[in-house]
Amino acid sequence: MESCIIETPLGFTQITGDDLGIASIHILDSDEKLTDVIPECLQDCVYQLNEYFEGSRKQFDLTLNPEGTVFQKTVWDALEKIPYGKTVSYLELSKKIGDVKAIRAVANANGKNPLWIVIPCHRVIGTDGSLTGYAGGLHRKKWLLDHENPYKQQSLF
Structure with a gap:
């Protein structure tokens, strides 16, 4: 390796x-x-x-080979389908993998994502829109979401 x-x-x-x-x-x-x-x-x-x-790449084209359980890989595959500049909640992600009751397991698998940014776990937020746990720190999650936001905040001063 x-x-x-x-x-x-x-x-x-x-x-x-x-x-x-x-x-x-x-x-x-x-x-x-x-x-x-x-x-x-x-x-x-x-x-x-x-x-x-x-800012010139919105989608990665890499061969990935992460280690994880079948369930984790299912969650990571779902994460890869979240478009650049968009977010989903843990509940929405649970629904996408077909088990709304697996929300905690989905959150756990999200937290074990070994491929920072390429598998965009930073695009998962709380149901209320809040920034929730992120292995790299919430300041990095906020930075990444701001970086991907198509509507950049303009300074008035």
Whole structure:
């Protein structure tokens, strides 16, 4: 398994994967040494993440290979279908996978998403529209949602 560390607007990010696909993308809570040479199997992921942060990419086209249970992968597949700039509630997500009573299990699987941004768990919010738990911190979730919002707030001053 290859690994690299890159810098993003939200902090240092570690990407792991191999020729079978990207296994994980995690935001790190500390400064790390940036990778000098990006392994070939991770280069496209780094390129696409950079495009996302620049605002020119709204959809990822990567081979993904996350580890998880069948249920987790079902939830992650549903997360991938949430369009850029849109949000859904945990309840809506539970309905999409066919089990409205699985809301807590869906929230748990969402929290275990190993592919930050690429599988957009940040697009899931509370039923009342509130920002709820996010492994990367609510400040990052807010940043990501603002970044994807097609209606940017204009400054009056």
